Amino acid sequence: MSILVFLVPLALLLAGTALAGFIYAVKSDQYEDLDTPAYKALLDETVLPKRKEEKNE
Amino acid sequence: MELAQSGPSAAHCLHCGLAFRGNGSFCCGGCETVYGLLHEKGWSEFYSIRSSSPEIAPKRPVRASGADFSHLADLEDTSLKFFLEGIHCLSCLWLLERLPELLPGIQSAKLNLGTSVLSVTIDKGRISFADVADLIDRLGYPPEPLMADDDEPRKKENHRLLMRIGVAAVCAGNIMLLALSQYGGLVGAGSRAFSLLSFVLFLPVLFFSATPFFSASLQSIRNRRISIDVPVVLALLAGTTLSIINLGRGRDHMYFDSLSMLVFLLLSSRYLLRRMQEAQFQVAPLLSYLRPDKVTRVLASGKTESVSLKAIVIGDRLLVEPGEKIPADGILDTAETHVDMALLTGESAPVRQLQGDLLLAGTTNLTNEVILRITALQENTRLGGILERVQNESRMRTPLVEFSDKAARLFTYAVSTAALAVFLWFLGSNPEEGARRALALVIVACPCVLAFAIPFAGTLTLRRLSTLGIFVKNPAAIEAMFQVKNVAFDKTGTLTEGNFRVKRWLSVADDETITKAAVYSLELKSRHPVAKALVRFLSHVKNPLPISDFREVHGSGVSGRIGGAHYEVKKLALETSDTNVGVYRDGTLLARIALGDTIRKEANEVIHWIHAAGLKTSLLSGDSQAATADAAKDAGIENAEGNLLPEDKAENVKTKTHTLMVGDGANDAIALAAATVGVATEGSMEASLKSSDVYLARRGLYPLIDLFSASTTYRKVVWRNLLFSGAYNIAGATLALTGHIHPLTAAILMPLSSATVFFATLFQFRGARK
Numbered sequence: 001m002s003i004l005v006f007l008v009p010l011a012l013l014l015a016g017t018a019l020a021g022f023i024y025a026v027k028s029d030q031y032e033d034l035d036t037p038a039y040k041a042l043l044d045e046t047v048l049p050k051r052k053e054e055k056n057e
Numbered sequence: 058m059e060l061a062q063s064g065p066s067a068a069h070c071l072h073c074g075l076a077f078r079g080n081g082s083f084c085c086g087g088c089e090t091v092y093g094l095l096h097e098k099g100w101s102e103f104y105s106i107r108s109s110s111p112e113i114a115p116k117r118p119v120r121a122s123g124a125d126f127s128h129l130a131d132l133e134d135t136s137l138k139f140f141l142e143g144i145h146c147l148s149c150l151w152l153l154e155r156l157p158e159l160l161p162g163i164q165s166a167k168l169n170l171g172t173s174v175l176s177v178t179i180d181k182g183r184i185s186f187a188d189v190a191d192l193i194d195r196l197g198y199p200p201e202p203l204m205a206d207d208d209e210p211r212k213k214e215n216h217r218l219l220m221r222i223g224v225a226a227v228c229a230g231n232i233m234l235l236a237l238s239q240y241g242g243l244v245g246a247g248s249r250a251f252s253l254l255s256f257v258l259f260l261p262v263l264f265f266s267a268t269p270f271f272s273a274s275l276q277s278i279r280n281r282r283i284s285i286d287v288p289v290v291l292a293l294l295a296g297t298t299l300s301i302i303n304l305g306r307g308r309d310h311m312y313f314d315s316l317s318m319l320v321f322l323l324l325s326s327r328y329l330l331r332r333m334q335e336a337q338f339q340v341a342p343l344l345s346y347l348r349p350d351k352v353t354r355v356l357a358s359g360k361t362e363s364v365s366l367k368a369i370v371i372g373d374r375l376l377v378e379p380g381e382k383i384p385a386d387g388i389l390d391t392a393e394t395h396v397d398m399a400l401l402t403g404e405s406a407p408v409r410q411l412q413g414d415l416l417l418a419g420t421t422n423l424t425n426e427v428i429l430r431i432t433a434l435q436e437n438t439r440l441g442g443i444l445e446r447v448q449n450e451s452r453m454r455t456p457l458v459e460f461s462d463k464a465a466r467l468f469t470y471a472v473s474t475a476a477l478a479v480f481l482w483f484l485g486s487n488p489e490e491g492a493r494r495a496l497a498l499v500i501v502a503c504p505c506v507l508a509f510a511i512p513f514a515g516t517l518t519l520r521r522l523s524t525l526g527i528f529v530k531n532p533a534a535i536e537a538m539f540q541v542k543n544v545a546f547d548k549t550g551t552l553t554e555g556n557f558r559v560k561r562w563l564s565v566a567d568d569e570t571i572t573k574a575a576v577y578s579l580e581l582k583s584r585h586p587v588a589k590a591l592v593r594f595l596s597h598v599k600n601p602l603p604i605s606d607f608r609e610v611h612g613s614g615v616s617g618r619i620g621g622a623h624y625e626v627k628k629l630a631l632e633t634s635d636t637n638v639g640v641y642r643d644g645t646l647l648a649r650i651a652l653g654d655t656i657r658k659e660a661n662e663v664i665h666w667i668h669a670a671g672l673k674t675s676l677l678s679g680d681s682q683a684a685t686a687d688a689a690k691d692a693g694i695e696n697a698e699g700n701l702l703p704e705d706k707a708e709n710v711k712t713k714t715h716t717l718m719v720g721d722g723a724n725d726a727i728a729l730a731a732a733t734v735g736v737a738t739e740g741s742m743e744a745s746l747k748s749s750d751v752y753l754a755r756r757g758l759y760p761l762i763d764l765f766s767a768s769t770t771y772r773k774v775v776w777r778n779l780l781f782s783g784a785y786n787i788a789g790a791t792l793a794l795t796g797h798i799h800p801l802t803a804a805i806l807m808p809l810s811s812a813t814v815f816f817a818t819l820f821q822f823r824g825a826r827k
Contacts, residue, residue, distance in 0.1 A: 004247065008254070011234060015227045022223040026216050034332075036170045039147050 091196055095152075098159070103148055126190035128352075129202060136178040137186050139193060139200040141168075152196060160184060160192050175200070218269075218331070222324045225266035228258045229317035236314035236801075248309045256304060259297075259313040267293060267320045283469050285504045289323065291473060292316065292499040296800070299492050310489065312496060315800040319500055322808030329815060330509055352384045353377070355428055366434075375429045377422045385418045386438040387429030394425040457536055457775060461511045465504035472502040472790070479794055493800060498793035501803035502786055510778040510814045517822045518771045525763045526755030534750035537734050538768040540715045544667050544761075545728075547706075547720030548678035548688055550586065551738050552758075553654040557590035560635060561651040572647045575624045576640055578602040579615045587636060588615065590652055591626075614638070630681060630700075660692040663758040668693075670765060675713075677706045677720075677728070707731040718749075719761065736764070774821050778814050785810045 025031065072088035083089040095103050129137070141153075149168070153175055156166035162183035167176045177189055186202070193200045235251040235258075243251065270286045270293070277284035296312040303310045352369060353361050353376040361376055366384050369375065374390065377383055383396070393411050397420060410416060416429055418438040433439075476495040483491025515532035522529055529535060546552045564572065578601040580588040607617040614627030622642050629637040635651040664674055675696035676689040685699030698709060706728035710716045718725065718732035726748035729735030735749030753760045789806065792798045798806070 008235075011231060015231055019223055019227045023220060026219045026223070029212075031215070031219055032212065033167075033169045036150065036168060039150055039170060042147060043151055 088197075094159075094195075100152075100155070103152060126187045126194070126200075126202075129186035129190055132186050135164075135181055136176060137189075137202060139175045139177065139190070139202055141173050141175055141193065141198040141200055149198070153193070153198070156189070156192070160188065163189060215331075218324065218328055221266040221269070222321065222328060224261050225317060225321035225324055228262045228266075229314070229321040231255075232258050232314045232317050236311065239309055239311075244309075249307070252304055252309050252311055255311055255313040256300070259317055262317040262320050263293065263297065266324060269324075270320075283466050285465055285469060288469055288472055288499050288502065288504070289319070291476075292319065292496060295492070295499070296496055299496070312800055315496070315500065315804040318801065319804040319807065322805070322812075326808050326811045326815065329812075330513060369431060369434060371431055371434060373431050375431060376426065377429060378426050379422055379424055381422055383416050383418055383420050383422055383429065385429075385431050386433040387416055387431040389414050389416055390428040390430050391425065394427045395423040397421040397423055456533070458511050458515070458532070461779070468502070468504045468786070472499060472504075475790070475794065490796065494793060494796050496800045497796075497798045497803045498790060500800055501789040501793045501798055501807050504786075509811065510782065510818060511775055513815065514771055514774045514778065514818050517818060518767050521822050522764065522767050525760060526753065527760050527764055527767075528752040530750050530752075534734055535768050535771050537750070538717065538765070539772055541672065541717040541733060543673045543675065543713045543716040545675045545677050545706075545710055545713070545716050545718045545720075545732070546692075546694065547718075547725050547728075547738075548676055548680060548685060549654060550721050551719055552660055552676065552688060552692055552694075553656050557586050557636065557652040557654050559590060559594040559650060560653045561649075562594075563649045563651075564647070565649065566642075566645070566647045569648070572640055572642075574598050574600075574602055575619050575642075576626055576648075578604055578619060579607070579617055579624060579626055582607055582617075583609050583615050585609075586654075587628075587638060587652060591638075591650070635684065636680060656688060656691050657758055659758050663761055664693045666762050667765070668695075675709075677701055677709055677718075679703075679706075703727050719758075736761070770821060774818050778818065781814060781817075782810075 070088050071082045072092040083092065095101060150170060153168045154166055156177065157163045162180045164178040164180055165176075166178075168174075169176075175193070177186070179186065179189060190200050190202065232255045235255045239248055239251055270289045273284060273286040274290040277287060293316055296316045300311045300313055352366050354369065355361050355374040355376050369385065375384065375387065379394075389410055389412055391412065393409065396408050396410050396416060415432070416422070416427075418433075476498045479498065480488075480491045480495040483494070512532075515535065518535055519529050519532060566572070573595050576591055577595040577598040580591040580595075581601050582588075582604070602619050604617040604619055606623075607615070609615045610627075614625065616623065616625040616627075618624070623644075625641040626638060627641070629639045629649070635653050638650045638652065639646055640648040640650070667674055673696075674694045675698065676685055676692070676694045678685040678688070678697075678699050679701055680699055682697070682699035686697040689695075689697035701709065703725065704727060706718075706720075706725060707730070710718050710728050710732045716732045717734040717736060718728050719736045719738065720729055721738060725737075729737055729749040732749075734751065736751040736753060737749040738753050751764065789798070789803070789810075793803060
């Protein structure tokens, strides 16, 4: 039974991590458009030089 | 689709894949441009992606609309949303998200395939939105800038709801884990610790996740109405109090697991519902049809400049040319003009306005170039008010919704009373048992099905119809369709193509060339289908003669002075199947012209379908009885009534009971308004919004079949939902009262029943789409 002292906080920690991840996903608008990403996965990523410019900004 | 004629000489366009007649590899210049553009960038991958997308079937040649977007140049914002026409597949997404690479200066382009909205962010220093719009247009997607951006509050609320769900999920999951070991037989200090821990985990659920239920209940109590949130709050409060009392007395009968699960599942099903409803109300693109985005401002110096309507403030002076729509409410500052007020009044005859009169946004300036002093803008205009009403109406309570709402309220009272009764019943003997039964009852009894399922079915129906090019003003119209027994059609433009052709030209007097030139010049000024046909027929004339005293009389003809003589072209009431027009000079008949119109090719099939559905049909027309009877016979319509004025049509519609009238939104406005259900066909959306319930944006008569099928499906779904909900609630309540359901089971069953109804409804509409 004493294992619970370790397991219960662990479960809470895991849940907390999941919640943090979820909140991050919500805040970064990942739930705004649920249709398009499904299609995007089908497209091969072509590496194009212009993408770098975006990252620099 | 009409364009896709594949004959023996047909070739397929290299870009859009459309079959076309003629030489070369492309169906149009637009396709050639895009093809060139893609190859220049080395992006021919577009074509291989496209051929692997099974859903794409190009329906029209890619062609730039050629619209002028220069008014977008002076927007202050760095991001703008466009509604794009013709988004249908993966390759559209692929292409549009590469805009930043096509035009340096575009920082990001994000396309939402579900709503066809493209969000673009640009670097103001380098390019303007005018360039962006031009580019998108050249790619073959006519862009519609979406000006009003009130997306932010909606997004925030969405985020808050999601966070509430997230917190509830995490807490409920853990509480369940703890409760499980207690159900499994954990006792003593461990059980006590678990009880305390579940209490701590329950706090965020109660004070964060469940707040919408509290605020909604509070509001409903303030309005002296009981809402379906009240039992949820009741369950929460009672359950929490009971659990805390038990906790204080050192007993481990906790209801935190049931309650947190209830909150989580309820929030989730509401989120689902919300998403569905949001997808429906994509009215923005419809609104931008109704007034121009681009206006001409008159500066103090007398110069004019072209600006976006967004840049206009009250007191500005705007120039509006004849034929243009009036962009905002304003006082007429020039002598006089005639205005088409059909949009606001349903009256299509021009109204004369003098200096100092108020001209209203959305109406059309007809005769003179005018200057307006703006008094109200956007949503403060009369038009804005109407649109707001229309939008509100589309969420309006229908009789069925009203009924289910009332049922849900009664039900809520009954459940609360029953719960109280069972609690009091057991108070003396076994308060613990009484509390548990009462709680289970409050949780399991779910008026949600009653309260949500019907509006949800209405929403889905409307959404499905809008994807089919059918815009329904409010769900009540769908319910009104249940009663329809007669279908009345307008003839010209509704049952027929509306494309007149000149069949015979019979000159009575000898100077045919002059007559033709005069007719051409007069008809050039009119927009009536007959006038257009005459202009087309006489297009070889080319040089119109100068006209003075031009007049157009609605439903009759045109007249004017040419070279000293008074010419008149007007409708003749002859008993033939054609439309006859006579040309007069100073009262002498010069020529007689017969024009014909063709019946839509699908008319027979659609009428047959309507008859098979057990409905009666009739044809109402302003043309001669003979012409109307002929057309009715061709289309298979039972009754034909000719020589009807618009008022007569309305009278006719009223005398038959439960009539669905299909007609032209402008000319038949009165009849459409008088009908049980008014269905306006393409070409006059503005007036239609006012007078009818349904607007067909898709050409032809097939949408009628879709409309009837949708209403049948709706009825079926609603009754099934009601039956299911009734059965579930009676069974659930009985089991809870007799103590056969634990509150936890109830907490899972209840949202499950809602979900069942939602998905059953959803699948019904998914299935019907094919």
